[in-house]
Amino acid sequence: MNPAAETLAQDEYVRQRIAPRPGDPDYLCLIDLLAAIKAVAPKDARKILDYGCGGSPYRSLFPGAAYHRADLEGGADLDFAYGEDSMLPAGIGSYDLVLSSQVLEHVLDPDAYLAECLRVLKPGGKLLLTTHGSFWDHACPHDYWRWTAYGLKRTLERAGFQTDRLLKITANERAKLFIAEKTFGSRARDAGVYGALYDASAVLLRKMGAARRHRMADRCFPQDCVIDATDERSDVNLIYAIVGVLATKPAGA
Numbered sequence: 001m002n003p004a005a006e007t008l009a010q011d012e013y014v015r016q017r018i019a020p021r022p023g024d025p026d027y028l029c030l031i032d033l034l035a036a037i038k039a040v041a042p043k044d045a046r047k048i049l050d051y052g053c054g055g056s057p058y059r060s061l062f063p064g065a066a067y068h069r070a071d072l073e074g075g076a077d078l079d080f081a082y083g084e085d086s087m088l089p090a091g092i093g094s095y096d097l098v099l100s101s102q103v104l105e106h107v108l109d110p111d112a113y114l115a116e117c118l119r120v121l122k123p124g125g126k127l128l129l130t131t132h133g134s135f136w137d138h139a140c141p142h143d144y145w146r147w148t149a150y151g152l153k154r155t156l157e158r159a160g161f162q163t164d165r166l167l168k169i170t171a172n173e174r175a176k177l178f179i180a181e182k183t184f185g186s187r188a189r190d191a192g193v194y195g196a197l198y199d200a201s202a203v204l205l206r207k208m209g210a211a212r213r214h215r216m217a218d219r220c221f222p223q224d225c226v227i228d229a230t231d232e233r234s235d236v237n238l239i240y241a242i243v244g245v246l247a248t249k250p251a252g253a
Contacts, residue, residue, distance in 0.1 A: 002074030004140050008054030009076055017057035022218070023211035028178040029241050031218075032170045032225040033130060037061065037101065039226065040165050040246040042126050045097035049120060051088075051113075052103030053078070068092075072141075086113040094122045102242075104131040105145045114159035121249040127161060130244040133168070134175065136182060149229050152243045160253045166229035167244035174217050174224040175239045180205065181213070 007013060020030040037058055046065050050056050053069040070080040070088060080088055086107055098117045107113040117127050131152065137143050147155070153163050170178055205213060227240070 002072070002141075005054070005071065005075040008140075010055070014055040014057040017055075018060060021211075022214035023209075024214075025210075026178075027210070027214045028174050028181075028217055029170045032174070033101070033242055033244075034058075036130065036167050036169050036226045036242075036244045037128065040167070040244070041099075041128055042097055045126070047095050048097045048099060049092075049095045050099045051117065052100055052106070058099065058101060062097075065096075068095075084108050086116055088116050088120060093120045095120050096122065096125050098125070098127045098129075100127065100129040100131075102130055102132070104129060104147075105135075105143055106140050108142075108144065110145060110155065111159065114156065114161075118160050118249055118253060123249055123251045123253065125249045126164075127156070127245075127247045127249070129156070129247070130169070130242055133240045133243045134179065135241055136179075147243050149240070149243050152245055153229075156245060156247050160250070161247035162250055163245060163247050165244075165246040168227045168229065168240040169242035169244050170225065171227050171240040172224040172238060173221045175241050177205075177213065177217055178241055179239075181210070 016024045016026065017030055017034065020027050020034065024030065038061065041061060045062060048062055048065050048067050050059065050067065050069050053071045053075070056067075056069055059067055068079040069075075069077065070082060071078055073081040073083060075081065080092065082088055086109065098121055100117065104110055104113065117129075121127065129152075132146055133148065135146065149166050149168055153166050156163060208216075226244075
């Protein structure tokens with residue numbers, strides 16, 4: 001098994017995604033991502049492809065479905081393995097749903113990957129895709145891309161999809177806190193008064209403790225967990241960590 005696949009398959013890694021708890025390192029992002037997937041995932045999908053599956057943390061959300069797993073060569077217990085070109089076996093298809101969660105940013109050629117998503121879906125089938133908006137570089141094994149919500153919508157529609165739902169996930173104040181937690185180790189002492197204020201606020205947030213910070217964010221900023229792009233608040237988002245989309249393969253595609 002390759003090192004990235006081994007990490008993604010670990011029980012704790014999977015648990016943090018399907019059952020995140022306050023205090024987990026990426027709780028703010030992962031609890032919102034889980035809520036978004038639950039909100040838009042088709043309930044009647046009977047044949048599903050988890051494309052870039054990792055440890056398939058969301059498999060339990062689709063009980064009773066025929067669930068196929070595809071990922072880079074070197075993963076364990078895969079139904080389909082592919083190389084850097086993301087090409088799936090020519091003979092597969094007729095899926096009701098392709099699930100692609102936090103994969104597209106790691107794909108060498110997003111257009112080729114999305115063309116495969118379209119190809120293997122049946123007409124009327126759905127693509128549920130999430131990827132990064134404002135996020136730090138994280139190799140798995142490589143990290144290539146970032147999207148705005150409407151940039152991702154345009155990319156999918158250029159690939160032949162029709163967009164049903166467009167979501168901004170972990171937005172505004174939740175996103176600021178989420179990103180701030182990743183910078184607690186930095187110091188701004190050379191930036192004068194600003195640096196002193198930054199360092200002091202970082203110290204206070206660290207002392208609060210992760211679980212307490214996360215419960216505070218859940219209590220104070222629930223409106224920023226998942227925002228539909230059609231919501232009037234969507235136009236004033238300053239920042240969001242993840243973009244989510246539910247799209248359809250048109251009948252003539």
